[in-house]
Amino acid sequence: MDVKTILQYVLALFMVAAGVNHFLKPRMYMRIMPPYLPWHRELVLLSGVAEVLLGIFLLVPATTRLAAWGLMTLFVAVFPANIHMAQHPEQFRKIPRALLWARLPLQVVLIAWALWYL
Numbered sequence: 359m360d361v362k363t364i365l366q367y368v369l370a371l372f373m374v375a376a377g378v379n380h381f382l383k384p385r386m387y388m389r390i391m392p393p394y395l396p397w398h399r400e401l402v403l404l405s406g407v408a409e410v411l412l413g414i415f416l417l418v419p420a421t422t423r424l425a426a427w428g429l430m431t432l433f434v435a436v437f438p439a440n441i442h443m444a445q446h447p448e449q450f451r452k453i454p455r456a457l458l459w460a461r462l463p464l465q466v467v468l469i470a471w472a473l474w475y476l
Contacts, residue, residue: 362474366416369471373413373429380406389449392442408432422475429472433465440465 380387380402387402395401412432415425443450444458 365471366422366475369429370413370416373409373416377406377409377411377413380409390439390443392438395438405432405436416475426472426475430469433468433472437462437465 384399384402384406387405388398391398391401408428409432412425412428415421416429418425440458440461443453444462447453447455447458450458
């Protein structure tokens with residue numbers, strides 16, 4: 359198995375685990391939602407479903423490209439939550455400020471990672 363395929367499985371596993379976590383700890387995700395977005399719980403659950411499905415679809419050859427596009431869209435869609443966290447570190451005292459800011463360029467890495475599977 360080549361590196362690209364191994365990393366495809368890693369990304370898929372990461373996405374499925376993150377998606378499942380939305381159902382196990384929804385309050386954690388609702389806390390990071392910017393206040394201007396409506397329906398926090400529903401959006402958290404919807405994004406959890408999307409992460410699980412996109413992670414699975416990434417491994418199915420017939421849906422890999424669609425999943426890659428979906429993941430890139432998802433990573434862009436959750437970016438406002440990362441910005442909100444970085445701008446309001448007082449609300450996330452357990453997370454080091456530097457880590458809150460490091461999450462921003464991480465989204466670019468995740469988008470590039472998904473782009474690899476188009």
